[in-house]
Amino acid sequence: MRILIAFGTRPEIIKLGPVYRALHKSGAHVDVFWSGQHIDLADGLLELFEIELTHSGTGVMQEPSLAGKFALITQQMQALLGPQQYDGVVVQGDTMTAAAGALAAFLNHVPVAHVEAGLRTGKLDSPWPEEFNRRLITIASTLHFAPTERSRDHLLREGVQSDLISVVGNTAVDALLYARSKLAGGYVPIDREIANLPRDRKLVLATLHRRENIGAPLDEILEALCELGNDGDKLIVLPVHPNPDIRAQVVRALGARPNIRLLKPLQYTDFVYLLSRSWTVVTDSGGVQEEAPTFGLQILITRESTERPEVVDAGFGTLVGSNRDAITAGVRRLTSSNAPQLLPARNPFGDGQAARRIAERIFSLRPLQQAAE
Incomplete structure (x- = not known):
């Protein structure tokens, strides 16, 4: 199975890092396209998650308009999506890279797996342009990885087939626990x-x-x-x-x-x-x-x-x-007490196993194209 992961911002790298590792561990051939939306902010992340870039976009940050950035990322993704090149494209969240990557894959009949699907505010102008992006990605996607039951409900109300939605938790928790393990034993910033x-x-x-x-x-x-x-x-x-x-x-x-x-x-x-x-x-x-x-x-x-x-x-x-x-x-x-006022409740966004569940679900639909048809 050949998978292309597309990301461009710091949060995307953080949240797709565990997915990249889980897909590799499952035996997939994983390529990575980085649009370069966040260059300075990405420092150290590729090394942390042991991600090997195979394709890098150019010129995105030099484009002054959001429309120009979107068009350039779409064009650069288009160049990678030849016939039978990939079994699926994985995008995350609601960025320009995710939306442009999902659209390019959709127009080339390549199934899209959307990590962190189903988030909604109900207002297209808040947050802007993220709310528009996430709705567009939903329309283009074949597999929808919702972090919570509430996100799943949003997708169901919009007509997404229930068997194409998986509630997996949020990979942000996976990444955080992975990074926190690096802090053990006297971390020096x-x-x-x-x-x-x-x-x-x-x-x-x-x-x-x-x-x-x-x-x-x-x-x-x-x-x-x-x-x-x-x-x-x-x-x-x-x-x-x-x-x-x-x-x-x-x-x-x-x-x-x-x-x-x-x-x-x-x-x-x-x-x-x-x-x-x-x-x-x-x-x-x-x-x-x-x-x-x-x-x-x-x-x-x-x-x-x-x-x-x-x-x-x-x-x-x-x-x-x-x-x-x-x-x-x-x-x-x-900050009024003598110690931080921490809550003992569990994190509502997951248990740190979201990436494993995502990889298993992607491999359960082999080839992904069958789910897209």
């Missing part, structure tokens, strides 16, 4: 600045990158972080996303502020290390919503809605939007 962070303050990790927050909403969030830094008992740590618009806003608002550390993009094991030390997280990241419960962390989600409502239902997440008062009150509540 790769980034020296992280290794030297003071331990006499309560660490609050922040990650901000959503397009819909750029502008006034992000300013409100950053003002909240600045106010929290002035409390004196907390250390706000923010790895700054390379998006130039986001970086400019962050540096302008938080540069040289007390008790705030702006870091360059982190290697994944360093990020997991910071999670393990955090008291709470202020984030608009979907991946962090999936990862934080493994550590028992309660987090503040700086969005108006989430396609991962399970994190809220399980008590790990609180939607605060860009409301300055809600953010500062939430962080102060979660």
Whole structure:
């Protein structure tokens, strides 16, 4: 069986790394196409998951528009999808690479397996353009790997055949547990600045990158972080996303502020290390919503809605939007005691076996083309 995995961003590599390893272990011939959406952010991930790139896209980040990026990735995928070249294409999530890869495969009659299928907010403009992308991928897909029962229900309501949906958990948990195993035995962070962070303050990790927050909403969030830094008992740590618009806003608002550390993009094991030390997280990241419960962390989600409502239902997440008062009150509540307020509940997104289940399901449909017809 020949499988092509397509990814382009840091979260995709993290979440497809375990799938790549599981498919290899199952005996598949696995090729990898990397579009290069996130170049700086991908540092160290290919080595961590022992991924061998076979095809690399070019010029994606030089395209100024989303439409241009989509067209270029589609063209580059098209060049790889000749007759009988692959039995299936695996994509993950809701990125431009996933959507373009799924469309190119669909138009070439190559079955698509969608990892993390069925997430929905119900609003095409939030998050944008991710909600559109994930719906497009659903239409193009043959196999749908839903992380939760709620995601499965979304797919069923949209008319997807039940026998083509598998509830497997989220591979983010697989990746996190794999990376956490690397921390055992006295991990020394790769980034020296992280290794030297003071331990006499309560660490609050922040990650901000959503397009819909750029502008006034992000300013409100950053003002909240600045106010929290002035409390004196907390250390706000923010790895700054390379998006130039986001970086400019962050540096302008938080540069040289007390008790705030702006870091360059982190290697994944360093990020997991910071999670393990955090008291709470202020984030608009979907991946962090999936990862934080493994550590028992309660987090503040700086969005108006989430396609991962399970994190809220399980008590790990609180939607605060860009409301300055809600953010500062939430962080102060979660740092008010003498120790982090961790929850003992299990992670609602899985048990770390999602990749194994995905590989088994793909191999159960041999060839995949039969399921597509």
